[in-house]
Every structure is written in C-alpha cells, then in structure tokens.
Amino acid sequence: MAFSKSQIPFTAQHYLVCGTEECENNCQFYCNDCHQPMCEQCRDVHKKSPDTKKHEVAPYQQRKRQLPEVKCHIHVNRYVDMLCEQCQVPVCSKCATKDHGGHTFIDLETVYAEKCAICLNEINKIEEYFLPTSQDLLKSTKTDSTEIKKIMESLRTSIRTAAESLKSMVDAVTSDNIKQVNEQEKSLLQLLNAQEKKYNDYISYINEHVKKFHGYLFSKNLQILMSEITKNLKIDPIPETTKPVPPLFTAGQYSKEDVTKLLGRVTVPDTKPENRKIKPMETFSTQLKSTESQRKQDREKSAMKQTLSLSSSVTKVREYRVPGVYSVYHILLGKSGRIWASDECGSLVQTDLLGNLLQKIQTSGGSEGYHTVTQDGDLIYTDRKNKVINRIKQDNTMTEFIKTGDWEPISIHSSHINGDILVGMIKDGKAKVTRYNKTGEEIQNIQRYNKGQELYSNPCYITENINGDVCTSDYDKRAVVVVNKSGQYRFSYTFFPPNGMCTDLLGHIIVCDGLSDTVNVLDQDGQFLSLLLTEQQGIMYPRSLCVDDGNNLHVGQFNTSTVKVYKYLQ
Known part of the structure; x- marks a missing residue:
C-alpha cells in the first residue's frame, strides 16, 4: 500500500x-x-x-549526516565546505585561496560525518554504559546505606545486651553482699541481745541484795542481823561481755578501662575499603549487546532483520474471534500461542489458537493495557481499585505481587529484554511510570523532564522498544511519549489521541490512531513512516496491537471480539 x-x-x-x-x-x-x-x-x-x-x-x-549550510563569517556570500588541516578551522573556498595558501584541506562534510559518528558513539556510551553503570553504583550505595543502618542497629543491640548482662551480674553480686551483711547483722544482734539479758538479770540480782541489806538495817533481831550479814556479804562479780566487731565493706577498685574490658568496645577494623566493582570499559561492547538472553534473541533475529522492511502493501492473513469480551482493547500473546485479551468492561480472558475460552477473570480494568505476560509465562495485571498488581502463575495460583501504595496502577508491560515490570500509575492528577525488577522491587520512577515538567498525564499503554526505550501511549496528552531506559526524555509524537501500541523487531513503534481510526508506524527516533492500516483494509476502530513470532500484526477493535491479522513486513 x-x-x-x-x-x-x-x-x-x-x-x-x-x-x-x-x-x-x-x-x-x-x-x-x-x-x-x-x-x-x-x-x-x-x-x-x-x-x-x-x-x-x-x-x-x-546514514551520514548532511553538512549544515553555514555561511563564512568573512565572506558572507559563501558557505564553509572545507577544513584546513594546518589551522583546524572550517573555511570557504575564498578563504582557502586567500588566507590559507599552501595549506592542505579536507572535505568538511566528511569531517562533519565523522564528528557526528563520534558524538553518536559517545552518546551511546553514556546512555548504555556510563549512565546505567553510575546508576547501578548509586543503587549500590543506597543498598550499602540500608545495610550500614542494619549493622549499626545490631551493634547498638549488642552493646545494650552486654550492658544488661553486666548489670545483671552487678545486681547478683550486690544482692550476695547485702545478704551476707544481713546475716552478720542478725548474728551480732543475737549476741548483743544475750548480753543485754545477762546485764538485766545481774541488775535484778543486785537490786534484790539492796533490798535485803535495807531490811537488815531496820531489823531489831540482832542475832539474825549478825548472822545474815556475815553470810550474805559476798556479792557476785559483774559479768564480763565482749564488744562485737562489725564487718567492713571494701569498695572495689576499677577504672573506665576496666569497665570497657567488661563491656567490650567498638573498633574500626584495619581493613582497606574495597573499591566498588565497575564493569571495565573493555567489556562495553559486550554490555552493549546487553544480557546473553537478550542478545541471543537478537542474534537469532539479526539475519531476518537484515532482509525485512516495511512492505509497500499489507495483506490480511486471517482473523479469529476472542470469546468472552465485547471489544478487544488490549491483546497479547503468551506461551504456546495462548492469547490474553481484555475489553473496556474489565473482562480478561485467555483463549487458545482455535478460539476456545480457557479462563475468564473479572477485573477492575478498563480501556487500558492493564495486563502483560512475564518471561516465565505468568500473567500479571493491575487492580486499580485495590492499588495492587496481581500475578497468576501457570498453575492458576494467584498472589498479590506488588502493592503500589497511594498510586493507581492503570497500565503494565513486562520487558522481554530483562524481565523488568513497567507500570503506568496516576494519583491526584499526577502520573508516572515505575520500573520494578522481576521480583517486584521498585528500581526506577519516571515522572518529569527538563525543569520539572510532567512527562505523563494518563499513560494508558506501555511497551518497550528493541533499544530499551520506554514508549507510552498517553491519551490525555494526545501523544506517544518516549524516554530511554535511563528515564531521560527522547521525544513525543503528538498528532493523534493514541490507543493501543506495540513495537517490532525492527524498532518500529506501531500505534492505533483514535481520531482517524488508522494504524500508524513511527521509527524508533519518532519519524512518521506510514499509515499502515485504514478502513480500506477492513479496519474499524482499532484499539489494540501485538506482533507474533511470525512478524504478523494482530489488531483488536472496538465493538467487536474479532481480531484481524496482517502481514506488513517484506
């Protein structure tokens, strides 16, 4: 076409x-x-x-970049088109003959192309090596910070435990000492009580003698007086007692160092800090090929990519019906050719290649790309109402995979490059795309660019291109918004209110145009390439897209459960 x-x-x-x-x-x-x-x-x-x-x-x-037309600042009617090798300045032909006699010159366009290639190479190095490596190191420092906090809290707990242990021992020794003092006190008091009784008995004995002697003084019986005095004149001696010797307390002798020995001390190990591991630059070419799983797939497809291009016409291959949905607002292919599709009413169904309904789930989703299939073949889908992302494994067990806090998850995509999960979310009129790793750990938030401007408004569909770009179909912004895998803004394409979208192995961005009801193709740099499908090819209200392993384009439509399949590459 x-x-x-x-x-x-x-x-x-x-x-x-x-x-x-x-x-x-x-x-x-x-x-x-x-x-x-x-x-x-x-x-x-x-x-x-x-x-x-x-x-x-x-x-x-x-392609080589064409030399921009720049006028000579001396000869304003001429354009610079040569580079003087001796002076290393761009010149026009008149400058060459007048001011640079005997010098040698190089075609400026060739130099310009080489410089552009160097710039692109450096940009590629920055985006593919320096920036992600630095971000990995930043993440490593944050991980270390969390680990250090855990270690320090463990040290504080150990210090308190040692102190409590010593305190318990001190309390035990103190208790033993006080018990010994109490026993000594009891023994000494018993001795003193016995001495007190002895003296009380002796005083009573003396007082009795005093009485008797007073009676003798007033007695008229001289015979008795003479005989009794002689007999009772001997008085028992005063009893002897000993003064008790109380115990002594000898205070312990200790210093701060002695206490430190008992409680332990905090020391810094005499170990040279280990440098953080940075991937060597010589492995950059390997890194540019990314992970082995990604690049193995790239190598398998490289021969095909060399021979494939957009066809001048498209051919309808077949069509099939997806039972259990009213429309097909989002469609994707799982393992073994199983198809997952959803409509605007929250119905999410799985069918086989023959159109047989295998399972149906009622969700809180709508006209967004709210479900995806992981590298392992598991289904994950967003639950806006409960602000969670659910996971259904191939044995049909369902778990809450990710909780998104105050943010409503509305769209999702599982990376076929590294397994990361990209989620479009909204909250209080703001929007963002959050990246999680395959275990559900949050690793990146993409929300603003330049001077804090909001990137997104309503990210309804998300996909990833072959170069790692994150491509978002934002209905409210009426734009396809593209950032690189580091989250840096690349471009927006704003000539339609977009719906479903996908990418292919050539890096094409294929989008449903919600205004003219066509399917459009952009290259990975945002250049419009063609109107791929229109009403002439039997397409009415296209809403969802996906590309299968045979490079066929599956198109889901509004108000019908029929999906049409087209061959668009040659």
Whole structure:
C-alpha cells in the first residue's frame, strides 16, 4: 500500500518516502553522496547507474549526516565546505585561496560525518554504559546505606545486651553482699541481745541484795542481823561481755578501662575499603549487546532483520474471534500461542489458537493495557481499585505481587529484554511510570523532564522498544511519549489521541490512531513512516496491537471480539 504525498495527513510531522522523482515508495535507504532517501528499487537502480554505482548507500538509520549550510563569517556570500588541516578551522573556498595558501584541506562534510559518528558513539556510551553503570553504583550505595543502618542497629543491640548482662551480674553480686551483711547483722544482734539479758538479770540480782541489806538495817533481831550479814556479804562479780566487731565493706577498685574490658568496645577494623566493582570499559561492547538472553534473541533475529522492511502493501492473513469480551482493547500473546485479551468492561480472558475460552477473570480494568505476560509465562495485571498488581502463575495460583501504595496502577508491560515490570500509575492528577525488577522491587520512577515538567498525564499503554526505550501511549496528552531506559526524555509524537501500541523487531513503534481510526508506524527516533492500516483494509476502530513470532500484526477493535491479522513486513 503506497500513499502519495497529497494523501499525507496534514497533522503528520514527517512522511518518509523515496526521494527519487515520481517514486512514492517507503524510504529504506540513503545515499550518503547524493544525500537522497530512496526505496529498495531505486537503490538498486542507483547502484547500477554508471554515474552513481560507486556512491555509498546505507540503511536510512545508518546514514551520514548532511553538512549544515553555514555561511563564512568573512565572506558572507559563501558557505564553509572545507577544513584546513594546518589551522583546524572550517573555511570557504575564498578563504582557502586567500588566507590559507599552501595549506592542505579536507572535505568538511566528511569531517562533519565523522564528528557526528563520534558524538553518536559517545552518546551511546553514556546512555548504555556510563549512565546505567553510575546508576547501578548509586543503587549500590543506597543498598550499602540500608545495610550500614542494619549493622549499626545490631551493634547498638549488642552493646545494650552486654550492658544488661553486666548489670545483671552487678545486681547478683550486690544482692550476695547485702545478704551476707544481713546475716552478720542478725548474728551480732543475737549476741548483743544475750548480753543485754545477762546485764538485766545481774541488775535484778543486785537490786534484790539492796533490798535485803535495807531490811537488815531496820531489823531489831540482832542475832539474825549478825548472822545474815556475815553470810550474805559476798556479792557476785559483774559479768564480763565482749564488744562485737562489725564487718567492713571494701569498695572495689576499677577504672573506665576496666569497665570497657567488661563491656567490650567498638573498633574500626584495619581493613582497606574495597573499591566498588565497575564493569571495565573493555567489556562495553559486550554490555552493549546487553544480557546473553537478550542478545541471543537478537542474534537469532539479526539475519531476518537484515532482509525485512516495511512492505509497500499489507495483506490480511486471517482473523479469529476472542470469546468472552465485547471489544478487544488490549491483546497479547503468551506461551504456546495462548492469547490474553481484555475489553473496556474489565473482562480478561485467555483463549487458545482455535478460539476456545480457557479462563475468564473479572477485573477492575478498563480501556487500558492493564495486563502483560512475564518471561516465565505468568500473567500479571493491575487492580486499580485495590492499588495492587496481581500475578497468576501457570498453575492458576494467584498472589498479590506488588502493592503500589497511594498510586493507581492503570497500565503494565513486562520487558522481554530483562524481565523488568513497567507500570503506568496516576494519583491526584499526577502520573508516572515505575520500573520494578522481576521480583517486584521498585528500581526506577519516571515522572518529569527538563525543569520539572510532567512527562505523563494518563499513560494508558506501555511497551518497550528493541533499544530499551520506554514508549507510552498517553491519551490525555494526545501523544506517544518516549524516554530511554535511563528515564531521560527522547521525544513525543503528538498528532493523534493514541490507543493501543506495540513495537517490532525492527524498532518500529506501531500505534492505533483514535481520531482517524488508522494504524500508524513511527521509527524508533519518532519519524512518521506510514499509515499502515485504514478502513480500506477492513479496519474499524482499532484499539489494540501485538506482533507474533511470525512478524504478523494482530489488531483488536472496538465493538467487536474479532481480531484481524496482517502481514506488513517484506
């Protein structure tokens, strides 16, 4: 299907067509010598022509940047187009003959292309190595901070435990000493009580003698007086007693150091801090190929990618019905070709390739991409009402996977690159995309760009491109918003209110246009490539998209449970 330039929607930002006169096929290649985009057929002609067969023709995305037209600041009517090797300054032809006699010159366009390539390479290094590595190290410091807090709290607990242990021992010794003092006191008091009784008895004995002697003084019987006095004149001696010796308390002799020995001390180990592990730059090429699982898949598809491109026409392959839903607002393929689809009423169903209903779940979701399938084949879906993300394993057991706090989760995507979970959320008029790892741990929040401007308003659908870009279909912003995997803003495409979206192995961003009810294709840098599907191909109200392993595009529609499948790559 080809469109003439007159058929391009006036709202489109760019329609990439062949630059050859009279040819309106999709552009796939670029002649670096002519600076002309061209389709595959025109490229073949270009390469066979005697005048241009030696020209350098590259895939469009690998094209050399054309030298911008910059006027010489001295000769204002001329453009700079050469670089003086001796002076290393860009000059025009008049400068070359007048001010740079005898110098050698290089084509500025070649130098410019080389510098652009260096810039792109450096940007790639920053985005793919330096930035994520720094973020990993930042995450490592935060993890270490949490660990240090745990260790310090453990030290405080150990110190308190040692102090409590010593205190218990002190209390025990104190109790023993006091018990000994009490026993000594009791023994001494018993001795003193006995002595007190002895003296009381002796005093009574003396008082009796006094009485008798007073009686003798007043007695008229001289015989008795003489005999009794002689007999009773002897008095028992005063009893002897000993003064008790009380015990002594000898206070313990100790210093702060002695107490420290008992309680222990906090020391800093004489260990050289270990440098944080940074992936060496020589492994950068390996890192650019990402994880083995991702790049193994890339290698398997690389041969196919070399030969595939957007077709000039699309072909309907088949269609099938999804039972149990009124419309198909979100569709995706699980393992073994199982299909998951949902409608605007919260019905989420799983079917097989023959259209047999396998299971149906009633959810709080609506016209958003609120479910996804993990690398392990598990279904995860958002529950806006309870602010959680549920997980259904392949044995049909369901668990609460992630709690999102005060934020309502409305859309979700499981990365096929690394298993991360991307969730679009809203709260109090604000919106964000949060990244979780495959275990449900929050690792990134994407919400603002530049000077605090909000990136999102209503992120209804999320997907991920082959380069790790996070692509979001934001209905309220009427835009496709794209950030790189580090969360840095890349571009927005704003000519339609978008609905469902997906990406393919060529990095195309394929989106349902909610205004004109068409399916549109952008490249991974935001360039509009084509209107892929319109009413002419039998499409009415497209709402959801996904690409299968055979590179066929599945299109779900509003007000029908029928899904149509198209071949769009050649």
